[in-house]
Amino acid sequence: MNEKILEILKYEGPAPFVTNGRDGVHMVSTWNSYIEVEDNNFLIPVGGLYKTQENIQNGGEVQMIIGSKEVMGISHMGAGFLLKGTAVFEFEGKRFEKTKSRFEWARAVMVFHINEEYELI
16 A cells, blocks of 8 residues: 555545445445455444445455645645445454444445555645
8 A cells, every 4th residue: 555545544525435236336435544454455334324234245356545735745735535345244253343442333344455546646
């Protein structure tokens, strides 16, 4: 994983992500501070995200944008990435318990496996 991605996550900001389903594109968001990194995965606490879950269960890809004006980008301050990959929802196990200990409201953890990363700015 690009080190800039890890640096971006140190700063608070929205982290919107999309899935695609029968009804078209579905967009939601989380916060950078909610994301925990494990290997090439983002662990994201799940409160609602029912449509996202449905889209993922039906084979939908996940795309996420993260950024921070506090991190040096390609040519100036301000870095951002488009991340593409797959995800699963986990309702039990180590990753879920770890997430639940930080966010008592979490009903699951979304494990977003990043397959592609593109630096945008």
